[in-house]
Amino acid sequence: DGGITQSPKYLFRKEGQNVTLSCEQNLNHDAMYWYRQDPGQGLRLIYYSQIVNDFQKGDIAEGYSVSREKKESFPLTVTSAQKNPTAFYLCASTIGSNQPQHFGDGTRLSIL
Amino acid sequence: GQQLNQSPQSMFIQEGEDVSMNCTSSSIFNTWLWYKQDPGEGPVLLIALYKAGELTSNGRLTAQFGITRKDSFLNISASIPSDVGIYFCAGRDRASGTYKYIFGTGTRLKVLA
Numbered sequence: 604d605g606g607i608t609q610s611p612k613y614l615f616r617k618e619g620q621n622v623t624l625s626c627e628q629n630l631n632h633d634a635m636y637w638y639r640q641d642p643g644q645g646l647r648l649i650y651y652s653q654i655v656n657d658f659q660k661g662d663i664a665e666g667y668s669v670s671r672e673k674k675e676s677f678p679l680t681v682t683s684a685q686k687n688p689t690a691f692y693l694c695a696s697t698i699g700s701n702q703p704q705h706f707g708d709g710t711r712l713s714i715l
Numbered sequence: 716g717q718q719l720n721q722s723p724q725s726m727f728i729q730e731g732e733d734v735s736m737n738c739t740s741s742s743i744f745n746t747w748l749w750y751k752q753d754p755g756e757g758p759v760l761l762i763a764l765y766k767a768g769e770l771t772s773n774g775r776l777t778a779q780f781g782i783t784r785k786d787s788f789l790n791i792s793a794s795i796p797s798d799v800g801i802y803f804c805a806g807r808d809r810a811s812g813t814y815k816y817i818f819g820t821g822t823r824l825k826v827l828a
Binding site: 607644661701709 | 759760821
């Protein structure tokens with residue numbers, strides 16, 4: 604089936620550790636996105652990528668890093684510099700500029 | 716960053732009632748999207764709108780692209796318990812020149828049986 608796969612579903616991080624969240628899509632979409640969602644809040648854009656080997660900062664990029672080496676993959680690293688990483692992280696993709704975004708099922712990150 | 720003003724923030728309704736919610740922006744948009752999110756899941760696209768004045772239905776859901784291009788509306792008719800969830804609007808700022816969408820803060824809907 605075509606879709607967006609995020610893994611793992613749940614992730615735990617110790618203080619001072621970096622963790623990487625996976626996002627893979629087999630929809631042949633050009634653009635991919637990472638959002639952060641806090642309880643009772645909307646979606647805030649962390650990073651997005653419109654083509655391979657290129658990405659742009661969103662509204663809350665500090666403490667996060669991404670790469671886009673392949674069209675189908677857009678991993679997000681939550682670094683130790685992110686002081687409040689506990690949140691629900693959503694990955695999305697779209698085929699073009701005026702087309703809807705489609706979302707994965709999310710990864711919930713918690714701090715031990 | 717910019718977020719859309721979505722209202723109401725939350726609502727409790729009786730099963731069978733109709734629901735209305737809206738989204739407003741300070742920018743002109745050329746695309747409006749409506750999503751539903753269930754707890755612990757990613758948002759699922761309900762309706763996409765591409766032209767000012769456009770009215771589009773998806774089952775019991777109807778959405779409209781406001782003629783000013785700065786607002787959009789979603790109506791749910793004859794609500795049922797599975798309509799419970801968070802409804803998000805999203806819009807694309809035509810001036811951005813990017814693939815970015817701006818999201819509303821969500822309307823939390825609870826349906827009382």
